[in-house]
Amino acid sequence: MWDAIVIGSGIGGLAASAALARRGRRVLVLEQHAVAGGLTQTFRRGDWTFATGVHYIGGVGPQPGPGGQFGRLLQWLGDGSLQFSACANPYDIIHLPGLEFGIAHPESAFRDALLARFPQQRDAIVGWFESCAAARRAAFTLFALHSAPALLAWGLRQWRGGEADRWTHRTLAEELAGITDPQLRAVLGARWADHGAPPAQAPFVEHALVTGSYDAGAYYPVGGPARFAQTLVPTIEAAGGEVRLGCDAQRILSDGSRACGVEYLCGGQLRREAAGTVISAIGVANTVACLGPGDAAAWQRTVRGLAPGLAYVALYLGFDGDVAAAGAGTANHWIYESEDIGAVWQRAGDEEAPGIFVSFPSLKDPASHGKPTAEVVAMVDAAAFAPWFGPAAGPRPPEYRALKDRIAQRLLGQFLRHFPGLRPLLRFHELATPLTQQRYVRSPRGAMYGIEMSAQRLTSPALHVRSPLPGLLLAGQDVTSPGVQGAFMGGLMAAAAMEPALWRRLGGGGA
Numbered sequence: 470m471w472d473a474i475v476i477g478s479g480i481g482g483l484a485a486s487a488a489l490a491r492r493g494r495r496v497l498v499l500e501q502h503a504v505a506g507g508l509t510q511t512f513r514r515g516d517w518t519f520a521t522g523v524h525y526i527g528g529v530g531p532q533p534g535p536g537g538q539f540g541r542l543l544q545w546l547g548d549g550s551l552q553f554s555a556c557a558n559p560y561d562i563i564h565l566p567g568l569e570f571g572i573a574h575p576e577s578a579f580r581d582a583l584l585a586r587f588p589q590q591r592d593a594i595v596g597w598f599e600s601c602a603a604a605r606r607a608a609f610t611l612f613a614l615h616s617a618p619a620l621l622a623w624g625l626r627q628w629r630g631g632e633a634d635r636w637t638h639r640t641l642a643e644e645l646a647g648i649t650d651p652q653l654r655a656v657l658g659a660r661w662a663d664h665g666a667p668p669a670q671a672p673f674v675e676h677a678l679v680t681g682s683y684d685a686g687a688y689y690p691v692g693g694p695a696r697f698a699q700t701l702v703p704t705i706e707a708a709g710g711e712v713r714l715g716c717d718a719q720r721i722l723s724d725g726s727r728a729c730g731v732e733y734l735c736g737g738q739l740r741r742e743a744a745g746t747v748i749s750a751i752g753v754a755n756t757v758a759c760l761g762p763g764d765a766a767a768w769q770r771t772v773r774g775l776a777p778g779l780a781y782v783a784l785y786l787g788f789d790g791d792v793a794a795a796g797a798g799t800a801n802h803w804i805y806e807s808e809d810i811g812a813v814w815q816r817a818g819d820e821e822a823p824g825i826f827v828s829f830p831s832l833k834d835p836a837s838h839g840k841p842t843a844e845v846v847a848m849v850d851a852a853a854f855a856p857w858f859g860p861a862a863g864p865r866p867p868e869y870r871a872l873k874d875r876i877a878q879r880l881l882g883q884f885l886r887h888f889p890g891l892r893p894l895l896r897f898h899e900l901a902t903p904l905t906q907q908r909y910v911r912s913p914r915g916a917m918y919g920i921e922m923s924a925q926r927l928t929s930p931a932l933h934v935r936s937p938l939p940g941l942l943l944a945g946q947d948v949t950s951p952g953v954q955g956a957f958m959g960g961l962m963a964a965a966a967m968e969p970a971l972w973r974r975l976g977g978g979g980a
């Protein structure tokens with residue numbers, strides 16, 4: 470009998486488990502994959518190590534206050550050895566036809582650079598940052614509503630709900646519509662893939678929140694993103710807990726009134742474990758797939774009505790030689806072929822991607838011992854992969870492999886056009902598709918960030934840390950926000966629902 474079983478070892482599941490371990494709870498973590506960490510896992514090909522879901526992180530700098538709060542929580546929950554290295558400043562570089570614009574931190578530096586580049590747009594720029602600040606204040610209410618007990622949530626909604634609604638139902642496109650200069654509009658909206666919803670659909674509050682998370686600097690974990698699991702798992706084990714890999718949760722067991730355990734497949738055997746609480750950190754869609762038809766049936770129907778978010782393709786590149794001298798750096802590049810920054814790649818492989826994101830992770834990690842790498846990401850319409858979304862029996866068919874080749878060649882061509890100096894150093898490339906994402910982290914239809922990002926996602930009472938089935942809590946990105954920090958907070962909120970003393974830690978105090 471465990472105090473809790475946590476399903477999923479992504480950063481959300483590990484944060485929940487380590488926080489409970491810090492309160493002396495014995496936690497069993499079940500992970501279907503052979504590697505812990507979810508989207509913080511890394512993988513090797515020859516001398517190259519690639520990250521899967523981390524390019525940069527905010528909130529982990531040395532600053533007191535909110536700018537360093539995420540880092541302090543990680544230190545507290547981990548074994549104390551996790552460190553971060555600062556990325557370049559400007560940390561994001563936007564490329565548009567005829568314009569290259571670096572986004573610097575703190576935000577005041579970004580604002581001053583915009584005012585210098587677009588002096589005619591002073592009022593629009595000042596207004597934009599005022600809106601961002603107001604939206605971020607409202608975001609606090611929004612996420613508190615996903616974790617507060619019913620009575621508190623009711624009070625909060627009466628007090629601050631109107632403001633939260635206003636910035637949630639206002640889209641990024643609506644906020645940008647007041648800006649007349651198309652290049653300025655494109656620069657401000659360019660980073661929407663950080664939350665996964667194009668401007669016409671993105672709640673402005675989410676865009677303000679995610680882009681503002683780098684106000685105190687952009688960082689990368691020293692030793693690579695795998696360090697998250699490496700530093701959190703010892704805490705779980707020290708309290709008598711366990712992380713079991715290759716264990717695929719099939720069913721969340723209930724005794725008719727509350728969740729009481731998990732049935733899972735491990736090494737070909739079906740096993741059961743009992744626990745006082747089950748915390749699911751595998752996404753809400755996967756969670757309801759593990760429930761019996763009679764358990765919280767109305768909630769299951771609501772969750773099944775929430776669509777998965779946009780998918781992506783990622784091209785992993787390996788080099789040999791001095792990539793920094795050939796044009797690579799520790800800033801990310803957002804490269805758009807036109808000012809229409811909201812377009813999603815519809816006919817992947819048959820046309821160029823409307824936009825690509827380029828990052829050089831090995832340069833960001835001062836402890837990287839392997840050869841240099843780059844990652845190229847493009848948001849894609851998952852429909853192109855629809856024929857193959859079912860479980861794969863044997864090798865993938867030639868049509869799928871041919872599509873992969875075409876996409877890889879397109880992305881490679883676009884990448885090399887912007888970084889021609891890297892061509893002679895290029896030695897390796899491999900493409901990940903939505904099927905890859907579905908296989909390794911079980912994300913439905915390969916969605917990049919779980920449930921589709923929309924006002925509905927941010928306000929849905931169904932995405933509350935406490936599910937309607939007593940004893941079943943939800944953790945990870947679906948109950949908060951996409952991103953490592955968001956998923957981590959989702960994990961802490963679930964742990965705090967079980968151990969209320971943890972709320973003080975979340976608020977910056979001790980527990």
Ligand SMILES: Cc1cc2nc3c(=O)[nH]c(=O)nc-3n(C[C@H](O)[C@H](O)[C@H](O)COP(=O)(O)OP(=O)(O)OC[C@H]3O[C@@H](n4cnc5c(N)ncnc54)[C@H](O)[C@@H]3O)c2cc1C
Nearest residue numbers: 477479480481501507508522524525718945946952953956
């Ligand atoms: C390409 C890409 C780039 C990104 N870049 C950044 C970035 O630069 N900065 C940033 O902050 N965020 C970034 N993100 C987002 C960030 O990685 C995620 O939001 C976050 O890691 C999600 O954490 P999670 O714990 O909610 O889910 P996940 O990491 O997806 O973990 C879920 C875990 O549950 C396991 N699981 C699923 N089903 C079962 C089952 N039935 N039984 C057992 N285990 C199961 C999965 O195998 C997985 O390990 C990026 C994401 C992607 C895809």
